[in-house]
Amino acid sequence: MGLAENMTSTKKLALIAILAAQASVLHFLESMFPNPLPLPGVKLGLANIITLLALIVLDFKTALQITVLRTIFGSLLSGTLFGIGFFMSFSGAVTATFVMALLLRLFRGCGIVGVSIAGAAAHNLGQLVMAALIIQFAGIFFYLPFMLLFSVPTGFLTGLLTRELVKHIKAAKGCLTGGQGKI
Amino acid sequence: MKKHDVILVAVIIFMVLTGFGGLKVYQRQNEKEPRFAVITQDNVLVERIDLNAVEEPREIILPGPYHEILRVEKGRIRFKEADCPDRICVRRGWLQNPGEIAVCLPNKAVVRITGD
Numbered sequence: 460m461g462l463a464e465n466m467t468s469t470k471k472l473a474l475i476a477i478l479a480a481q482a483s484v485l486h487f488l489e490s491m492f493p494n495p496l497p498l499p500g501v502k503l504g505l506a507n508i509i510t511l512l513a514l515i516v517l518d519f520k521t522a523l524q525i526t527v528l529r530t531i532f533g534s535l536l537s538g539t540l541f542g543i544g545f546f547m548s549f550s551g552a553v554t555a556t557f558v559m560a561l562l563l564r565l566f567r568g569c570g571i572v573g574v575s576i577a578g579a580a581a582h583n584l585g586q587l588v589m590a591a592l593i594i595q596f597a598g599i600f601f602y603l604p605f606m607l608l609f610s611v612p613t614g615f616l617t618g619l620l621t622r623e624l625v626k627h628i629k630a631a632k633g634c635l636t637g638g639q640g641k642i
Numbered sequence: 643m644k645k646h647d648v649i650l651v652a653v654i655i656f657m658v659l660t661g662f663g664g665l666k667v668y669q670r671q672n673e674k675e676p677r678f679a680v681i682t683q684d685n686v687l688v689e690r691i692d693l694n695a696v697e698e699p700r701e702i703i704l705p706g707p708y709h710e711i712l713r714v715e716k717g718r719i720r721f722k723e724a725d726c727p728d729r730i731c732v733r734r735g736w737l738q739n740p741g742e743i744a745v746c747l748p749n750k751a752v753v754r755i756t757g758d
Binding site: 494497498499542543544547562566568569570572573576577580590593594595596598599601602603604607608610611 | 644645646647648650651654655657658659660661662665682684685727728730733734735741742743745747748750752754
């Protein structure tokens with residue numbers, strides 16, 4: 460791990476900015492789609508692709524920074540900043556980052572797809588915990604089994620996308636790290 | 643998908659099944675009990691309705707940042723109208739079995755069916 464080990468700090472800063480911008484846009488785009496299900500917060504989780512990518516290509520601290528930035532900027536773009544949706548996204552995204560980092564570090568046997576599914580499930584859990592805190596009602600966990608069920612296909616899809624991304628980035632490793640004269 | 647991935651998915655599916663199973667057991671236990679609809683907002687009880695005793699269908703208007711109307715009929719209740727952003731509460735449809743809930747997060751309103 461850590462393609463960014465011998466990256467200069469300026470290069471790393473630029474990479475963080477790019478990833479945070481990409482994640483923010485994905486977050487915003489996804490909030491434009493109407494939720495087809497009568498369940499709160501069920502979505503593809505496209506922005507989670509960037510979090511997982513950052514965990515693999517960079518490190519935990521950077522990935523967490525990118526995730527926090529994108530929930531703030533993404534919500535700012537969609538006009539839901541500091542609304543209930545923002546707090547749910549924030550809590551879900553941070554929980555997912557922790558769980559995925561833990562899995563990547565402790566259970567090396569997990570593939571990117573598995574980590575992504577676990578991240579999607581953790582996202583739902585974090586969201587519901589926040590929702591339960593906001594409305595002070597634990598019965599909202601009634602939704603958890605339904606949401607966990609949907610986290611498997613959505614996490615699988617975003618996991619596949621992340622795996623392809625990582626494959627291509629690793630192939631182009633030179634342009635991320637040393638790469639004098641390259642981008 | 644590696645072996646550990648399959649285990650992870652199996653664990654999640656197990657949790658899903660346990661959740662559904664628990665709900666089914668709760669519903670079966672409360673099948674013949676009288677059914678109540680409990681409406682709360684901001685964790686404050688708005689109304690508790692004996693659904694089996696409802697003769698005339700009626701509507702309840704909820705206060706709060708969004709305008710919401712609940713419809714109560716014999717044995718069932720639903721969010722009829724809401725002007726909140728997602729309207730997840732309205733799309734949840736009718737609630738009639740114990741354990742079922744409908745939540746409107748922006749309005750902090752919860753409707754749940756209990757058997758006791």
